[in-house]
Amino acid sequence: MTAIIALSLFGISNLFLGFWFPRKVLQILTLLFLAIGMGLTAIDWNHELLWFGNMFRTSNTSINFSLIIQLAAFLVVALSRGFGVDDEHTHPAEYYAILLFSVVGAILMVSFDHMIMLFVGLEILSVAMYVLTGSDKRNLKSNEAALKYFLMGAFATGILLFGITLVYGATRSFYVSNLANIIAATAPESMPSFLYIGVLLMVVGLLFKVSAAPFHFWTPDVYDGAPTIFTMFMSTVVKTAGFAALYHILSGVFGGIYSTWVLTIYFISMLTLIIGNVTAAYQQSVKRMLAYSSISHAGYMLMTVSAKQISSTSTILYYSLSYTLATVAAFAVLIIVSEYQTGRKEKPEDYASFAGLSKNNPGLAFCFTISLLSLAGIPLTAGFWGKFFIFSDSFNRNIIYPVILAILMSAVGIYYYFKGIISMYFKDGDIEKIQVPILFRIALWFCTIATLALGVYPNMVKSLF
């Protein structure tokens, strides 16, 4: 809990530190702040406590999610180089501060025990993201993306709020633990029908944030338009926080009325898998491919979110972690390569930009390969076990058809992920040795080695969750 106070204070102090210190120092300081935040989060391990008038709960699950979120933020900061925008326009202090604020929002979203806390957390996170999306202010695409994201996001938050209101009307409670008891105590017939509408609206609001189909239309444009470093942040932090909240609501609060929403979730998960994977296969740009792939991973995760089992908590955590590591590494290599190709190639983010990368940059090519293999779910990588846990969880609940569909879609996934690998190793290109800053290299290799280690010995973290 102290972590959110500390991170907010750090964020504010970051704004002032910007007067005196250059970007490099700020970056190191922000990394330090996030490390302190992680330490403060971990202190509460095994102490299940309520804070702020019982509105905020720290439990081991929420701590794990908070740690994954802060780890992702840590990696993003480590990989940021003035955020990819040329120096004239950078405001590093502001960026780092906004980033810290959004992490606070994300932590609120994973540890709320009161519906208003969920709403506040979501808003803190979203508003920060609208700003960061539009941070490349000379780029027309970035501006368009920010506006689109803002309009759609505000709409979705409205829907979520409407849902919360209806649920309150039906149960007269905002508290998560109360709600679950009330729902368990009341017979389903005597519940007002607008409770179910409320639940559905809340779910829709959150599904929008995690970009599940059919609420995904903003995702490709926003992911494509935002500076790549923030796309990385969006597709890891926002997604993890969104899924944690969704899981908390569905299994924790509305687990009692499981049968009313479960079909909706299955349908949406199947739709998301099809749309995400099939559309990704048609992309020419790696950045757009990763955007659609992030939609498709939302589909896999939705299959477990609906679980009513203890093991699915660790499944979601494991999947979030493996997905985060792989996505960060993939976007990191994309940043390096597209930066190198800007000016050389008309479209620096296309598959063609990666042609021949392995020749003079075997390290970068290796990291990109491992991250793509992990996203595709090939053995030896963390993604394989993530998929394994999801499939076996779903099978355990006799969900046969979504799993079969997911399997078919994994085969489609292999197609578009391997296109990147083919382009790096088997196509001819003229990429020279690219100089990569030391911090960048450390973060990239950390992701790669962690992905491999989790792939060979998943128990390393699975037993923690």
Next chain:
Amino acid sequence: MNLLFILFFPLLVGAFLLIAKPKHAFIISLSAAILEAIATGFLLYQINETSLAITYMHDWIPEVGIQFSLKADGISGILIGLCALLLPFIIGSTAKTEKADHAQYQGLMLLMQSAMMGAFLAKDAFLFYFFFEASLLPIYFLASKFGGENKSAITFKFLIYTIFGSLFLFIGLIFVYLRTPGTTHSADIETLYLTAHNLSSVTQGYLFLAFFIAFAIKMPIFPFHTWQPDTYTTSPSQGTMLLSGVMLKMGTYGVIRLIIPMFPLGISIWGNTAIVLSIIGVIYGSIIAIQQKDAKRLLAYSSFAHVGLISAGMLTQSFEGLQGALYQMLSHGINVIGLFFVVEIIERRTKTRELAQLGGITQSSYVLTVSFIILSLGSVALPLTNGFIGEFILLKSIFDYSFVLGIVAGITIILGAVYTLRLIQKSMFGNVSRITTEFSKLTLEEKMVLIPLSIFVFLGGIFPNTILHFSEESVLQITQLMK
């Protein structure tokens, strides 16, 4: 401990070669492969003496009941023996070429060996799947990095096709695994046997199909073979040798290890269809092989035909069928890599594999001709060669199963003789063509590979009992399980 050494030693050396890129990659990888072969030989000797399986077990993911457990019994023993025996020859066949000291090339071959050893040794179903899939990556990189014409598209098709098939295996495994007793379940293959036996025959039927598709693509069985001729043709020779010599045995091994003991009721529904498909493959592959103009492609189709016979024999579920299949896996592995190497030797000297342009090589290289003929006779299954023993037992099991199918499958011997003799005649005999006039003699390194392989063909044909006896007990155990 010996098991762990066999499993991880090639991996370590392979990773070293890939990362450090040392200068004398050939010497390193060849000595690693020979050391591996010695270690494996020692292990097999141990199993043979004590007639007990050697096992190793360590916790891997205890929460979900997945163990890192290895077991070398008679069946696994034959396959790790094959893998360890062939690798020194496959690596040796690169000697004095530009690939010899290419660290990546050598490293990938060793990684491949490690993954295949793992698949053959795994006692845990998910460990098996893990290695089964992992073995694809090195061979994919090997084939698409060093392959011939149009390699990118062809190997991509191969990759997606095989992974697609394996995914069915994956869901099938998860399905059975979740029905094992206990809260954490267990993925131990022997527990899966017992669990699967309790499933209804319809469920077993579906599971049989899911498993069979995966292995049928790997082998390949008609009609899942469309990736195979192109991939075999375009891969570099050593890749083709790995694919045909060892990797396809992962499919046949999977049938023996997983399908047959697990789904006796499933086989009673679908087994007949699968056998008919396999035999269609035998005839179809042979007929297409007869018409091929490219020697490598011809061998690819012949391999397709041979593996169909192995699959048909196994699926009869008889003791002879399984024994014959195991024996034939071994002989096919030896013969096919020898034949592919002969084709490569010809290609090195003449820069072509077109049968029409070759001829008269016998006049310039006597050793090549003799070993080519010996290996081909093994492939045609002439008595006194290793192929005869395997095919004879396999055909007997198919005859016992169904007389008509036996007769149809028996045509393979005639067709096999037709395409193999045509291959020998067009390339070795006849008039010397323009490009074979300056055909140089075999080098010492080439002889070192070809002559031992030719000797194995005879050894296998004359002393089959050592090997048949070796696998007998484990095969009996499998047949017991089916009752």
